[in-house]
Amino acid sequence: MVELIHRSPDIYKIDVPLTGNPLKNLNCYVIKDGGESAVIDTGFRTEECWQALKGGLSEIGVSPEHTKLLVTHLHSDHIGLAGYFNYPDTTIYMGKVEYEYYRRMKEGDLMGRIDQQYRLEGFPEDELQDAIKTNPASIYLPDATFPVTTLQEGDTVTVGGTTLTAIFMPGHTPGQMIFYIADKKIMFLADHLLFDITPNITKWSGIDDSLRQYMNNLERLLDFDVDLPLPAHRNLSNKTLEDRVAEILAHHAVRLNQILKVLEKQPGATGYEVAGGLTWSMRGRAWKDAPNRQKWFAVGETLAHIEYLMAENKVCRVKKERNGKMIHTYELV
Numbered sequence: 001m002v003e004l005i006h007r008s009p010d011i012y013k014i015d016v017p018l019t020g021n022p023l024k025n026l027n028c029y030v031i032k033d034g035g036e037s038a039v040i041d042t043g044f045r046t047e048e049c050w051q052a053l054k055g056g057l058s059e060i061g062v063s064p065e066h067t068k069l070l071v072t073h074l075h076s077d078h079i080g081l082a083g084y085f086n087y088p089d090t091t092i093y094m095g096k097v098e099y100e101y102y103r104r105m106k107e108g109d110l111m112g113r114i115d116q117q118y119r120l121e122g123f124p125e126d127e128l129q130d131a132i133k134t135n136p137a138s139i140y141l142p143d144a145t146f147p148v149t150t151l152q153e154g155d156t157v158t159v160g161g162t163t164l165t166a167i168f169m170p171g172h173t174p175g176q177m178i179f180y181i182a183d184k185k186i187m188f189l190a191d192h193l194l195f196d197i198t199p200n201i202t203k204w205s206g207i208d209d210s211l212r213q214y215m216n217n218l219e220r221l222l223d224f225d226v227d228l229p230l231p232a233h234r235n236l237s238n239k240t241l242e243d244r245v246a247e248i249l250a251h252h253a254v255r256l257n258q259i260l261k262v263l264e265k266q267p268g269a270t271g272y273e274v275a276g277g278l279t280w281s282m283r284g285r286a287w288k289d290a291p292n293r294q295k296w297f298a299v300g301e302t303l304a305h306i307e308y309l310m311a312e313n314k315v316c317r318v319k320k321e322r323n324g325k326m327i328h329t330y331e332l333v
């Protein structure tokens, strides 16, 4: 499904379905101006996503062989099909920090280190193995790296007479870039701010306190004059950015408090056990019956919040041996 959502420059939204995933869809945005085009994000590396994207692009006369592809971040629902744009007449753009992290995920030992981190937080091995096997975050990534032109804060990409400015907004991922058309007050938000769901904030290997970084950058969004905020998933909204930023900050404040309550009752809990004591929208399922990949995301999110509380000196980490293995446990300070 393709929808024209803005004229001059013409901006289209292609609905790319993410079947079976709680995110439901990806909003792929296409900007056309003066015979040029740019595509923002792609969907998973699956046949279903590719057919939806390719069909949408051809409907509006854009070919993956002659365009610009802007990848906002390394999540598979955004970068998955980027390799399908690897043509001499198409430039793929990505934030420098994000691209370097992505390369380490694909070519280095980063994924192994992330798995090890989950073991340390008490994630049971059988559940971890199942989560790794079924995790869309890794199985729908591109099968190889591809050449990109890297962007840093303030760099611009032009599409005919339209200028897109890259804004560095890490937090959701180590180096997510969002894009701003300043003279039209249009912001392509990627997953930095979504209207119907709260973006997942997780613990990234080698990065401290991603939640604080995220919350600071959420407030930074309000420095920009935005009339048309365009999120990467689900519905556009009539809600103002100010209202939505306040709601998301309140959501994290509630979650931080819940964690303190769990640790009050269960001092010495692992990250996995803290996550199990929180309330999640798991479509009505109890924690023990939740799919392992959802537990994986929930534990990552819990760890990001625990790190925030550790930086506030409200929670401390105690390393312990349990069943012959070293694990992290947490206590109130």
Ligand SMILES: [Zn+2]
Pocket: 073, 075, 078, 172, 191
């Ligand atoms: Zn994402």
